[in-house]
Structures are given as structure tokens and as C-alpha cells.
Amino acid sequence: MEHRAGESPPSSPQFSLPDGGSVLIAGPAMTHKRRLMLSLLAESDDSQRGGKIVVTTRKPAPTITTEFEHIAGHSAEQFEVIDTTSVADLLSRDARSAQSRYVSNPGDLTGIGIHLTESLRTHFEAGRTARVGLHVLSTIAMYTDLKRVFQFLHVITGRIAAAEFTGVFTLDTGFIDDRELELLKQPFDALIETRETESLAEVRTRGLDIGPKTWTPLRV
Structure with a gap:
């Protein structure tokens, strides 16, 4: 979806995000989940x-x-980024963005939680709304066990809801089984599923009435 600099941010006719809730975008790799997350943000x-x-x-x-x-x-x-990719190790302090915070690795859920909570509190106390994105939960699950990931999600989505903010998280489904997927879906208010067909990516939603209920071409 192309638009010129200076225009208003794009609207997404396919989705209407809830206030005070969090959505999980789940599907195979390479089905445009990150781009969809950023367009919703x-x-x-x-x-x-x-x-x-x-x-x-x-x-x-x-x-x-x-x-x-x-x-x-x-x-x-x-716009703030909490970067867990260790890119900070390659940057001098002068090169680091003031809008970014850095965590040593994706398994440091304590560090991520501290930075994220501080950011949420800053927006809440300033009277601003906020939208939170996380890409991608699958990497976090490679560094720590699913029980800790679930606990982390339960706490963070609870804080997002309490502040009446909105969360959009992504998950690659190819790295987990159905039982694990069911566990990780529990903290979320709605699910956006993605898949790749021969010609394009498609989406459908489960849970809240936030988008198409049947497989529909993804427009981002």
C-alpha cells in the first residue's frame, strides 16, 4: 500500500483494533506478519x-x-524500539538512537519487561495513547521455555489492557505444535491468522469482530 510522505497514516479497511486489548498475528514465515503489524501500529x-x-x-x-x-x-x-538483536554491540554510544532501548538477547524477558513497562508508564502518565508491537514471539521461544513466555505475555497484555492501550504481537507457527500454539494464544483477545497461497497472502480473524472471518487477500 503506497502513499506519499506527508500524507496521513494508512487506514486498514480490513481490521479495526480493539481499545484496551491485544491481538496475535500467527502464521507461517514469510506471510507479511511484520508488515501487517507495523501497518496496524x-x-x-x-x-x-x-x-x-x-x-x-x-x-x-x-x-x-x-x-x-x-x-x-x-x-x-x-516511536520507540526495544531492540533484542544485539545490534547495540556493533554500535558506538554516539550511533545509538535516542528512540531505542537495547536488551542483550531475546531470552532476557526481565530486561524486555522492564523497558516495556517504563515506556508504557511514560505514555500513560503523559496522557497519551499507545500501541505496542512485538515481532516475533518465535525467537523468544527459542531462548526460553514456553511457560516463561506465557507468563511474560500474560503480564504484558494485562498491563496493556489496564492502560487501555493496544497490543499487536506476531508468531511464526512453523516452529511450534498445535498444543503450544493454543497455550500462547490464551493471553490475547483476538487472533489474526495468515497463510500463503499460490499467488498472495491471505488473512482471517478469530475472537473479536475486528476483521474478515473467512480467508481474504491481505492488503498491506
């Missing part, structure tokens, strides 16, 4: 003062920021 809120916070476990902070700006069509203001 880029949707403008009524106050035009909303913050965006992204936890990234694969792409470094500069890449996530650039992708967001391309999708949103404007510079990333009130």
Missing part, C-alpha cells in the same frame, strides 16, 4: 498523540524504524 488515533513501541527480536532498530516510516508515510515521532 501506523493507523492514526483520534488524538494524534499516540505513541508506538515495538519490541524486535530479528530486525535491528534502524530497520524497524525505516519500515515503519515507509508504511506510515511520515517520520517516526513518539
